[in-house]
Amino acid sequence: MTAEQTRSLLTVCLMAAFADGHNDPREREHVRRTAEALSAQAGLDVMALYQDVLLKRVTLEQAVTGLDTLELKQLAFEMAVGVCDADGVHDAGETAFLDRLSELLALGRRESAAIIRDADALADAPVNRPLPEAPPVAVPSIPAGPDQTELDRMILNAAILNGALELLPESLASMAIIPLQTRLVYRVGKAHGFELDRGHITDFLATVGVGLTSQYVEQFGRKLVGGLLGKVLGRVGRTIGSEATGSAFSFATTYALGHVARRYYADGRRLDAAALKASFAQLLDNARGLQQRYAPEIAERARTLDLKKLTAELGR
Structure with a gap:
């Protein structure tokens, strides 16, 4: 290009x-x-x-x-x-x-x-729906009850799925990432007794520092400058790109977002904007280091991912 x-x-x-x-x-x-x-x-x-x-x-x-x-x-x-x-x-x-x-x-x-x-x-995908089913992924052993363990698994599976989507060349794959993130925040809030609407979730994301429009711009820009779009354009092809930068970004952002939401709603939504931003930044750094550990699972999910089925599930 x-x-x-x-x-x-x-x-x-x-x-x-x-x-x-x-x-x-x-x-x-x-x-x-x-x-x-x-x-x-x-x-x-x-x-x-x-x-x-x-x-x-x-x-x-x-x-x-x-x-x-x-x-x-x-x-x-x-x-x-x-x-x-x-x-x-x-x-x-x-x-x-x-x-x-x-x-x-x-x-x-x-x-x-x-x-x-x-x-x-x-x-326009509804936020108040379960996240797509995923293959079982082992989560680190932590001293927590079964509900907390399930939240860990849900957040990790969502991060792996979004990391996998960024390895696909189709534009629709990147478009699915934000609906999955908003649905993840909804599920975390619901697990703590909060029934959230789309407006609240959008504002929460903006407060912690995850822009919706800017995130898609960054996803596209990373693919472009990383060379993936020079290999496979638009919806053409089904080859997984070799450039993993965008995948790592989406994995880390989703993982950190899920866990900062968990802290926020577990605390009864009392954390202020500054505390939310600081917490998200710390979690994002941790997630970047964790991504390499789950790189094989991300690659395998990308190889087996049925994008049409996933987007159909999101729209239901």
């Missing part, structure tokens, strides 16, 4: 992140930090792209000029839909953005509609 193609994809990605026109300040800060992190990894100044998009120094017409193959155009649209739907089904501003993008990319109406339909189904 050329530098111009990479620049075009990242610019469209950032435009999608701001297409609603009313981002939560916390989410905007998450996107800014993501751009900084990607600049450190890529041979491209993503922060400059971020500033160009934020200050409207680049148009969508200019952004798509580097997308000169059908595969890149499809990938750009799938990615944009995923970003717009990361915090829920896209609103009127995001719909207008996606319509314009599809027109500029000269994609077929039926193809664009199918991509949007699949993403919307995940974005």
